[in-house]
Amino acid sequence: MGYGLGVFLLAVGLIFALAVQDSIDAVNLTLVGWILAGCGALVIVLVALQANRTRGSATVATTTHADGTQTTTEKRTQTDPPPPPTA
Template identity: 60%
Template sequence: MGYGLGVFLLAVGLILALAVQDAIEAIDLTMIGWILCLAGLLVIALTAFQTNAKRRHTTTATTVDDQGRSATTQRHTETDPPAPPAI
């Protein structure tokens, strides 16, 4: 699942919804096209969300001193995407 699948579903859905004029008995091709468009947009949005979530990391460290007191620290880091290759 990725951007390619989302773009494919979106393209096929728009073709069925807007360009196909044929009619099949008991099947509404326009409605199927719009459903595929929505599914494609959902796949694209979910892929973008997952890709962005992979770049965020949280590190938690707990330390205890000699008297039994504990301290917890959290560090949030975001990794940058790799730089594009030089031409």
């Protein structure tokens, strides 16, 4: 499942919703089209959110000083480094 499935569902749904004028007994093709288009948009959003999620770990250390103040240090490591930019 990926962007391809989302784009396919969105395209087929919009074709059914906006371009098909035929009718089938007991089936509203316009409604089926809008449902498919909504599912396609939802798949695209979910794939984008999943791809954007950072994969890594975070380490948090809190140090208490003699005067009572605290310092918090956070270190994040990413297991999948981003690809180098292409020119």
